[in-house]
Amino acid sequence: MKSIKRLLGLGVVAASALAVTPAQATEHFKVCYSHYTGWEPYALLESTGILKRWEKKYDVDIEVSLINDYVESINLFTSGAYDACTMANMDALTIPAAGGVDSTALILGDFSNGNDGIVMKNGDSIKDLKGRDINLVELSVSHYLLTRALQQNNMSERDLTIVNTSDADIASLFVADKNAAAVTWNPPLQVVRNAKGAKMVFDSSQIPEEIMDMLVVRTDTSDNFKKAITGAWYELMGQLNSRSKQASALVREMAENSGATEAEFLAQLKTTYMYFDPAKAVEVFNADKTYKTMDYIRQFSFEHGLFGQGAADANFVGIEFPNGKVLGDKHNIKLRFDPSYMALAAQGKL
Incomplete structure (x- = not known):
């Protein structure tokens, strides 16, 4: 709160201070996604009205956009055009993180189980x-x-x-x-x-659980944004997992958005292991297997030159895990697996 005080007369005696408290400015954020079975729900966040409720709760404005080209969507995130973007774990490491953008895996949406x-x-x-x-x-x-x-x-x-x-x-x-x-x-x-x-x-x-599909955010984005987008996502997951008429209607909407028939989209969902329960996603981020998978991926990435010419070895980019372990350079941590917001969702504390 900023206070403006005006002295009257010669300034010997101060008048009452006039306090002016402007309304807190709403923060604006941009999220992008591309066409993929596990990411089609992002279009539903707005069409269902779920996102609007969470925006109001945390006084944020969130714009969700579809980018037709997957790699282009990540490049736009890396360049700063978006605050969050859907991407696989390997691409999070090799594009924004390797490019110097401090990035956080906020939501584990699914892993590819034949997708x-x-x-x-x-x-x-x-x-x-x-x-x-x-x-x-x-x-x-x-x-x-x-x-x-x-x-x-x-x-x-x-x-x-x-x-x-x-x-x-x-x-x-x-x-x-x-x-x-x-x-x-x-x-x-x-x-x-x-x-x-x-x-x-x-x-x-x-290669089960090696290809994770996540929402990655710029690490320095606000706490309110992270809470709002996580809360909205898991409210939607609850609806999709309800096996109700409403869930069936949402599946039809996703199928139409993706250009598939309902039968085709249902077939795609069968090969997508969706983490409807945030507690299960938290377990994955905390598991030793995720550490081992990322170790394997970073070796592949270095061998294929994905860290750029400046990388002397696979340790070039630091990867931080919730248990305190760090793969790679602990002084250059650019990819963080943070399950804390999913944990809040699991506990009903968002």
């Missing part, structure tokens, strides 16, 4: 990819999935040619190419795997 896959025509197994071109978003989770599949089949990236492709174009290119091979995620995966002559030869259920 990412490798599909090809004229082939029945990973080994049939030898000598082929394969479309994917280079240096993304799709690239990571391909590498893990190749490792399990005693192959390497030298055995094929990676063609860097926007996720917005992968499905149409696959359908048009008689000898196509691609790595992608839902919803385009649904189109790709159902194309004539297509066979899925590997999917993320074969």
Whole structure:
């Protein structure tokens, strides 16, 4: 509160102070997401009116925007155009964190349990990819999935040619190419795997819990924003998990938004392990497995040059976990797994 005091006369005797208390300015924040089964609920935050209630509770204004290109959405977050963005754990490490943006994994929405896959025509197994071109978003989770599949089949990236492709174009290119091979995620995966002559030869259920889909925020964003977006998300999760007519209507809305039929979207949900219960998501962030997974991912990232030329080794970026452990440089922590807001949601304290 700012007080303005005006002295009358010669200033020997002070008059009563006039206190002027302007209303607290509402904070404005921007959230972006891209098309993916586990992120389609972000569009529902506004259409259901849930977000408005949480904005009012914490006196914040939150704008939620769809960005059609996944990598572009993360680049926009990294550049400062958005305060929060949906992304996978690997991409959080290799784009904003490696780029020097102090980032916090705030909400664990799901893990891919078959929602990412490798599909090809004229082939029945990973080994049939030898000598082929394969479309994917280079240096993304799709690239990571391909590498893990190749490792399990005693192959390497030298055995094929990676063609860097926007996720917005992968499905149409696959359908048009008689000898196509691609790595992608839902919803385009649904189109790709159902194309004539297509066979899925590997999917993320074969590397369980390694591909986490999260909402990542700039660490220095306000506490009120973090509480509001977390509270809104889990209120919506409660509705989606209610198995009610309302939940069915929300699923239909998400299907329409994603360009899928209701049956197609329900099929995608089956390969998406959604953390409807925030307590379960908290357990994942606290688990040793998450530490081990991120160690594996950072090694992959360094080996593929994703930390940039300035990185001498995989320790370049520090990753902080809730148990106090730090992977990498503790003086350069740029990615933080913070379950505290999900814990508040689980305790009903938001």
